[in-house]
Amino acid sequence: MQRRDFLKTSIATSAAIMGTSLSAGVTMQPITGQEVSTMAFPEKRPLITYSDRPPLLESPRSTFTSRVTPNDEFFVRWHLPDIPTHIDLDSYTIKIDGLVERELNITLKQLREDFEQVEVEAVLQCGGNSRSAFKPICGGIQWGHGAMGSAVWKGVRLSDLLNRAGLKKGAHWIGFNGKDNAAYYETPNFIRELEIEELNDHVIIAYEMNGEDLPYLNGFPLRLIIPGYYSDSWVKMLSNITVTHDYKSLFFMDVAYRVPDNETESETPQNKFKKTKPITNMNVKSIIGYPETGMKVYHNSHVVVRGVAFDDGHGIQDVLISTDEGKTWEKSLLAQEGGRYAYTQFRFTYKPTKYGKVNIMAKAVNRLGDEQPLAADVLWNHGGYKFNGIDIVTVEVV
Ligand SMILES: Nc1nc2c(c(=O)[nH]1)N[C@H]1C(S)=C(S)[C@@H](COP(=O)(O)O)O[C@H]1N2
Numbered sequence: 001m002q003r004r005d006f007l008k009t010s011i012a013t014s015a016a017i018m019g020t021s022l023s024a025g026v027t028m029q030p031i032t033g034q035e036v037s038t039m040a041f042p043e044k045r046p047l048i049t050y051s052d053r054p055p056l057l058e059s060p061r062s063t064f065t066s067r068v069t070p071n072d073e074f075f076v077r078w079h080l081p082d083i084p085t086h087i088d089l090d091s092y093t094i095k096i097d098g099l100v101e102r103e104l105n106i107t108l109k110q111l112r113e114d115f116e117q118v119e120v121e122a123v124l125q126c127g128g129n130s131r132s133a134f135k136p137i138c139g140g141i142q143w144g145h146g147a148m149g150s151a152v153w154k155g156v157r158l159s160d161l162l163n164r165a166g167l168k169k170g171a172h173w174i175g176f177n178g179k180d181n182a183a184y185y186e187t188p189n190f191i192r193e194l195e196i197e198e199l200n201d202h203v204i205i206a207y208e209m210n211g212e213d214l215p216y217l218n219g220f221p222l223r224l225i226i227p228g229y230y231s232d233s234w235v236k237m238l239s240n241i242t243v244t245h246d247y248k249s250l251f252f253m254d255v256a257y258r259v260p261d262n263e264t265e266s267e268t269p270q271n272k273f274k275k276t277k278p279i280t281n282m283n284v285k286s287i288i289g290y291p292e293t294g295m296k297v298y299h300n301s302h303v304v305v306r307g308v309a310f311d312d313g314h315g316i317q318d319v320l321i322s323t324d325e326g327k328t329w330e331k332s333l334l335a336q337e338g339g340r341y342a343y344t345q346f347r348f349t350y351k352p353t354k355y356g357k358v359n360i361m362a363k364a365v366n367r368l369g370d371e372q373p374l375a376a377d378v379l380w381n382h383g384g385y386k387f388n389g390i391d392i393v394t395v396e397v398v
């Protein structure tokens with residue numbers, strides 16, 4: 001029987017994930033915020049680690065110099081600590097039930113053999129990415145900018161699976177559930193629901209990421225890919241798809257990953273807006289990958305500023321760079337080979353002509369004309385979601 005056993009990959013880590021005690025001689029310290037862990041998680045390089053149970057790992061800024069994020073540097077976010085470490089590849093199925101003509105239990109083999117195989121390159125970004133940039137501080141993990149990455153995802157179209165099952169009249173909501181469980185019985189499962197109208201042909205159930213099996217921590221063996229959407233609905237270790245007429249009230253959909261319905265005014269810590277909606281589409285954003293804050297660059301040299309930009313699939317029109325505190329902006333050169341949901345790469349050659357500290361700023365504009373606001377102008381919200389302020393790195397010219 002074929003079986004993937006992630007406990008063998010890294011004993012210390014899997015023990016941490018499982019919450020089991022470690023073998024003699026190994027002591028593990030709890031890890032908090034902004035440190036690069038010296039403990040590598042299975043299939044991962046050491047990453048910025050906020051928690052080891054569940055694993056919360058952030059990618060370094062240097063990943064924003066390439067169009068596709070390497071699997072071993074891709075960030076990780078789980079809500080529940082009990083993530084199965086043994087996956088039986090022969091018996092693993094994805095079950096489709098509810099308002100369907102035929103209930104299906106599709107094996108991994110059937111998924112690869114009985115359906116058209118498709119690929120999409122798309123950015124995966126947590127709605128709480130860059131949360132630490134909000135002032136005043138918001139509740140939640142204080143992510144820097146590295147709760148995002150981009151990859152080539154391969155799998156089958158969700159619509160092909162649903163057509164095979166046959167939707168019944170009245171089918172309206174589709175619920176997605178993964179194999180992770182809460183450690184505490186009262187914690188709800190991490191289930192996301194989407195309306196049928198939200199699901200286009202670009203939505204896939206992926207088993208491959210950048211030409212390899214999905215890494216365990218990124219949802220092995222299957223995950224949902226919803227290009228253009230924040231990743232809270234990209235359910236990992238996907239095992240159940242349930243079609244219903246009515247929306248079921250679910251904690252993670254009702255409380256987390258929502259923003260005020262009003263997108264013209266900021267909330268304040270004292271004033272919480274009553275009407276909220278799920279975060280869904282990503283806003284326009286760019287992040288500089290090189291240089292990084294604290295680096296020294298030579299006077300009169302050619303510094304090639306590089307980074308990535310994206311939105312929800314409308315496409316990036318320009319990435320503008322300023323080295324004079326936003327007084328003037330110049331267009332960078334764009335490379336857009338990855339398609340509309342992928343990272344657009346930008347590069348800009350900057351010649352520092354005065355000494356001392358310089359802020360390098362990047363501002364993306366999409367094809368609708370939406371542009372990144374200054375950090376102080378991003379709508380503040382209680383959850384700390386959707387931060388897309390103009391990115392700034394500070395270098396020293398020597
Ligand atoms: N099963 C499951 N899927 C999940 C989650 C989870 O906790 N459990 N978290 C979601 C959230 S909020 C994010 S940001 C992404 C993170 O994906 P990654 O770990 O591959 O980077 O997974 C999503 N899918």
Ligand SMILES: [Mo]
Pocket residue numbers: 077125126127128231232
């Ligand atoms: Mo997230």
